[in-house]
Amino acid sequence: MSKVIISSLYDSPEFRMACRQFDQAADAISLPESIRDRTKHPRRCIAVSLPIRRDDGSVTLYEGYRVQHSLSTGPSKGGIRFAPDLCLGEVAALAMWMSWKCALVGLPYGGAKGGVSVAPAQLSRSELERLSRRYMQELIPFIGPDIDVPAPDIGTNEQIMGWMMDTYSNHIGHLIPSIVTGKPLSLGGSQGRREATGAGVAHLVCRYLTDVLKTPPEHATIAIQGFGNVGSEAALALVQNCGAKVIALSDERGGILNPRGIDVARALAYHRYQGTLAGFEGAEPISNDALLTLPCTVLIPAAVQRVITPEIAAKLRCRLLAEAANGPTTYSADKVLEQRDDIEVIPDLLCNAGGVIVSYFEWLQNRANEYWDRDTVLTKLFAQLDRAKDAVEAQKRKFKFSRRLAAQTLGIERVAHAKQARGLFP
Numbered sequence: 168m169s170k171v172i173i174s175s176l177y178d179s180p181e182f183r184m185a186c187r188q189f190d191q192a193a194d195a196i197s198l199p200e201s202i203r204d205r206t207k208h209p210r211r212c213i214a215v216s217l218p219i220r221r222d223d224g225s226v227t228l229y230e231g232y233r234v235q236h237s238l239s240t241g242p243s244k245g246g247i248r249f250a251p252d253l254c255l256g257e258v259a260a261l262a263m264w265m266s267w268k269c270a271l272v273g274l275p276y277g278g279a280k281g282g283v284s285v286a287p288a289q290l291s292r293s294e295l296e297r298l299s300r301r302y303m304q305e306l307i308p309f310i311g312p313d314i315d316v317p318a319p320d321i322g323t324n325e326q327i328m329g330w331m332m333d334t335y336s337n338h339i340g341h342l343i344p345s346i347v348t349g350k351p352l353s354l355g356g357s358q359g360r361r362e363a364t365g366a367g368v369a370h371l372v373c374r375y376l377t378d379v380l381k382t383p384p385e386h387a388t389i390a391i392q393g394f395g396n397v398g399s400e401a402a403l404a405l406v407q408n409c410g411a412k413v414i415a416l417s418d419e420r421g422g423i424l425n426p427r428g429i430d431v432a433r434a435l436a437y438h439r440y441q442g443t444l445a446g447f448e449g450a451e452p453i454s455n456d457a458l459l460t461l462p463c464t465v466l467i468p469a470a471v472q473r474v475i476t477p478e479i480a481a482k483l484r485c486r487l488l489a490e491a492a493n494g495p496t497t498y499s500a501d502k503v504l505e506q507r508d509d510i511e512v513i514p515d516l517l518c519n520a521g522g523v524i525v526s527y528f529e530w531l532q533n534r535a536n537e538y539w540d541r542d543t544v545l546t547k548l549f550a551q552l553d554r555a556k557d558a559v560e561a562q563k564r565k566f567k568f569s570r571r572l573a574a575q576t577l578g579i580e581r582v583a584h585a586k587q588a589r590g591l592f593p
């Protein structure tokens with residue numbers, strides 16, 4: 168990767184954060200200098216121009232990206248984000264985290280991430296379809312079921328994955344469902360993928376409440392920032408599977424609070440209809456920042472990165488921080504959390520890994536052309552998360568690391584070892 172491109176990635180606070188985390192983890196495990204840059208920096212960065220015809224006949228030019236961070240252990244894997252102000256550095260950081268996550272939970276994948284700098288809510292459905300198809304069209308030379316396999320992330324969904332799969336399949340000449348995961352069931356999607364990330368978060372929250380905090384989940388109060396795919400499914404699973412009480416929810420327009428408990432199914436129906444939680448009856452309004460510092464048993468940031476700053480970390484009043492979002496806690500905020508012995512953290516690499524695990528199951532089902540029922544998917548998912556949790560806890564105990572450092576060192580070490588074992592070209 169060119170030095171000019173790498174140095175431009177450092178303009179992004181997310182990329183700087185991911186690199187500082189890497190450096191800290193590499194020092195902690197004494198990773199040889201000779202392998203560090205090769206493991207840290209992305210293998211490929213792709214940037215594409217996407218001219219899209221708007222419904223009024225005008226043309227808007229969007230920028231799209233795909234970063235393939237590591238290809239050493241299998242095809243690269245990771246979501247596609249449609250968000251305003253997205254930049255290559257942010258995508259590269261997210262791709263780096265995908266590499267550690269896939270390695271941590273034992274998937275035969277490297278990490279990738281992609282996206283378009285766009286506010287999807289400002290496009291009509293047909294404009295969104297044209298943008299999704301054009302993005303996939305531009306990526307065709309660089310991806311494939313054995314090269315790089317996209318999935319949904321912020322601002323994208325099953326329908327967008329369906330359009331992308333159709334575009335790729337039309338180009339090849341026959342149906343290739345395994346080119347993306349998180350597709351509609353009718354196009355080879357997996358049972359359980361839609362709820363996988365949130366259900367995985369809820370499963371781990373219950374395990375940590377029971378095993379570490381010694382608190383019955385039904386006594387726990389929960390506050391969740393972000394009410395998209397991950398936040399809403401985590402809220403539902405925590406209520407339905409664990410008997411917990413959700414007291415606060417939010418989306419980007421603000422939040423709602425009811426200390427007696429929010430009817431999550433009703434909030435979801437309201438949100439689907441109104442497009443926001445604002446105005447939901449049976450709860451009072453609360454700002455996103457106030458939600459983060461509410462007294463509660465479990466705080467779940469499930470929206471964007473870097474919302475927990477050092478100032479907020481000092482004011483948190485939860486007992487368990489379950490990082491459903493990628494990178495919600497800044498590097499400096501993490502130092503504050505390490506000094507606080509009253510908060511347990513389930514780091515993002517472990518906490519939100521349910522999504523990519525079930526994406527792997529979807530890819531396997533597509534390739535075998537054999538489909539599993541929902542119970543099979545979720546049982547396998549929870550078993551795989553439990554194995555990763557046990558590995559993180561063992562690493563934490565063995566080296567007296569924080570739980571985040573334990574997860575990162577396990578992921579980084581596995582990727583670096585694979586690179587070393589493959590050797591270098593002379």
Ligand SMILES: NC(=O)C1=CN([C@@H]2O[C@H](COP(=O)(O)OP(=O)(O)OC[C@H]3O[C@@H](n4cnc5c(N)ncnc54)[C@H](O)[C@@H]3O)[C@@H](O)[C@H]2O)C=CC1
Nearest residue numbers: 320321322364393394395396397418419470492493519522
């Ligand atoms: N979808 C998936 O399977 C996975 C997603 N993640 C991560 O989970 C997080 C959420 O992703 P999704 O739920 O898929 O996205 P989504 O697009 O379905 O939902 C995002 C939610 O966050 C809210 N939001 C956006 N900006 C916000 C802000 N500044 N403050 C508060 N809320 C804000 C939106 O209103 C929406 O409710 C992201 O960090 C993503 O990378 C991680 C693993 C898998």
Ligand SMILES: O=C(O)CCC(=O)C(=O)O
Nearest residue numbers: 244245246318522523526
């Ligand atoms: O399901 C996938 O392949 C990727 C999920 C993802 O983007 C993530 O874990 O952050």
